Amino acid sequence: MKKKILLLGVVFFTLILSAQEATLDKIAKETCEYLNEVDFKSLSKKDLEIKLGIQIIKLYSKYEKELKSEGLEFELNEDQKGIESYAEKVAFSMIKFCPEVLAAFADDGEDEMQEVASILYLEGEIKKISGEELYVIEIKDTSGKTQKFLWLNNFEGSDELIELDKKVKGKKVKIFYEDVEYFSPKLKEYIVRKKVSKVEFL
Known part of the structure; x- marks a missing residue:
C-alpha cells in the first residue's frame, strides 16, 4: 500500500x-x-x-x-x-x-x-507628485493601497508627467520601478525604496 x-x-x-x-x-x-x-x-x-x-x-x-x-x-x-x-x-x-x-x-x-x-511594475492612479529637491510620486494601486516612488532620473514617460504638471492627479498609469538601496542619515541605516524606471499612461 x-x-x-x-x-x-x-x-x-x-x-x-x-x-x-x-x-x-x-x-x-x-x-x-x-x-x-x-x-x-x-x-x-x-x-x-x-x-x-x-x-x-x-x-x-x-x-x-x-x-x-x-x-x-x-x-x-x-x-x-x-x-x-x-x-x-x-x-x-x-x-x-x-x-x-x-x-x-x-x-x-x-x-x-x-x-x-528586479524590473517590477504596478497599475494605479496618481494621487500626487510632491517634493523640492527630489520628487516623490504617490500611486493608489488597484487594491487601494498608496505606494510611493522616487523620481531620481530621466525615464520614459517623465516628459509627459512634467507637461501635465498639476493636471496629473487622477491619471491612470502603469509604473515600472526597481528597488534601490540608499543610506538614510535620519535613520542611520540603509533602506530600500522604489525608483521609477518607466511610466505608461493607460
Missing part, C-alpha cells in the same frame, strides 16, 4: 513538473519571438535587460492561472525571490528557442538575470 501511495506521489509530482515546464516553454518561446521582433542585437545590454524583464513579467500575468495551478506563484509587488526564481526558469527554457539572446548576458550570468528580475 505504501509503495502504491509513493508511486502515485511520484507520478503526480512528475506531471506537475511537466505541466510547469510546458507553460515556461510557452513563455520562453513568446519572449524569444518578441525580442527578435524588436531586433535585440541592436539594443544596448541595459535596454535588452529592461525589455526582457518587462516582457517576462507581462507573460507571467498572461499565464498566471496556469503557473499558479502548477505551483509557481509569487506577488509581483513583494516577492523578489519568487520573481528571481521565475526569471531564471524562463531563462533556462529560452536556451531551447533563442540561445543567442542569453549569449548577450554571458559575461555577467546570474547577476544579469537578477537585474532582469
Whole structure:
C-alpha cells in the first residue's frame, strides 16, 4: 500500500513538473519571438535587460492561472525571490528557442538575470507628485493601497508627467520601478525604496 501511495506521489509530482515546464516553454518561446521582433542585437545590454524583464513579467500575468495551478506563484509587488526564481526558469527554457539572446548576458550570468528580475511594475492612479529637491510620486494601486516612488532620473514617460504638471492627479498609469538601496542619515541605516524606471499612461 505504501509503495502504491509513493508511486502515485511520484507520478503526480512528475506531471506537475511537466505541466510547469510546458507553460515556461510557452513563455520562453513568446519572449524569444518578441525580442527578435524588436531586433535585440541592436539594443544596448541595459535596454535588452529592461525589455526582457518587462516582457517576462507581462507573460507571467498572461499565464498566471496556469503557473499558479502548477505551483509557481509569487506577488509581483513583494516577492523578489519568487520573481528571481521565475526569471531564471524562463531563462533556462529560452536556451531551447533563442540561445543567442542569453549569449548577450554571458559575461555577467546570474547577476544579469537578477537585474532582469528586479524590473517590477504596478497599475494605479496618481494621487500626487510632491517634493523640492527630489520628487516623490504617490500611486493608489488597484487594491487601494498608496505606494510611493522616487523620481531620481530621466525615464520614459517623465516628459509627459512634467507637461501635465498639476493636471496629473487622477491619471491612470502603469509604473515600472526597481528597488534601490540608499543610506538614510535620519535613520542611520540603509533602506530600500522604489525608483521609477518607466511610466505608461493607460
